[in-house]
Amino acid sequence: MAASALPPSGDRPGGRPGGSAKTCDARGMIEIHRMFRSEFAEGPKLVVRVAEADAAHADVVGDHLSLISGSLHAHHEFEDEHLWDTLDERAPACAGHVERMKAQHAEMLVHLRELDAALPAWRSSGRSVDAAPVLLALHGVNRALAVHLPDEESTIVPVMETVLTQKEVDAAGVHGRKATPKGRTWQQLGAILAAQPDGGDEWLHEHLPAPVRLAWRFVGRRDYAANRAALWGETSG
Numbered sequence: 001m002a003a004s005a006l007p008p009s010g011d012r013p014g015g016r017p018g019g020s021a022k023t024c025d026a027r028g029m030i031e032i033h034r035m036f037r038s039e040f041a042e043g044p045k046l047v048v049r050v051a052e053a054d055a056a057h058a059d060v061v062g063d064h065l066s067l068i069s070g071s072l073h074a075h076h077e078f079e080d081e082h083l084w085d086t087l088d089e090r091a092p093a094c095a096g097h098v099e100r101m102k103a104q105h106a107e108m109l110v111h112l113r114e115l116d117a118a119l120p121a122w123r124s125s126g127r128s129v130d131a132a133p134v135l136l137a138l139h140g141v142n143r144a145l146a147v148h149l150p151d152e153e154s155t156i157v158p159v160m161e162t163v164l165t166q167k168e169v170d171a172a173g174v175h176g177r178k179a180t181p182k183g184r185t186w187q188q189l190g191a192i193l194a195a196q197p198d199g200g201d202e203w204l205h206e207h208l209p210a211p212v213r214l215a216w217r218f219v220g221r222r223d224y225a226a227n228r229a230a231l232w233g234e235t236s237g
Contacts, residue, residue, distance in 0.1 A: 023162060023165060023166075024161055024164050024166040024169045025169070026161045026169050028170075029157050030153055031192070032173075032176070033149045034192075035071075038195040040068065043142075044142075046231055050126055050233070054233075055123070058122055058124075058125070060230050060231060062120075062122055070179065071176065071179065073112060073179075074176055076109070078176070079172075082168075082172075086163075086164070086168070090163040094156070101148075104151065108141065108145070111141045114137040115134065115138060119134060122134050189220060
């Protein structure tokens, strides 16, 4: 379902005549969306790169796809559990958009579950016959993302910035970090940085303290590069 303009209710979202002052910065939603777009768009290319019956390589790629699937599950879980009801209460003019978001999440969940179900067999065999349902599920996810993400960015994020507090918005990032499997933080961080227009320099300095930036420079970046090489079946240089 295509995005539509905010309801011409006479009030801006939040119910205050004449508009609402900005109460928070929700750019983080768009920044994480960039990562989902990039990672899932790359997914089919990684799958077809795996040679027939190369189970070791398939396992590496499959593990990566499982990681980004879990990240998207967690992102939508936060919105389903913490965002929609809040927007319904504080921005009733946005109710139609919220219902559309819920429907889009339900469709996305079907494709994500198909991906999760298809990965184990392919990771064990590396065979093209087992890769086929993985590719089909990725196609479904990418098709759904192409509709959902721009819709959410144009109709939901602006409303969030008039009715939520910064603490409420930042809770989404906390939820995502908690959902990242142990030992996968650098890979997740690297994917977020790589998806940003400037390669992540601004994001890194805005969101992470100096000690973590230093750890990324000397440890995390190397770990991320090694994982990227393994995903493409290359040796890390």
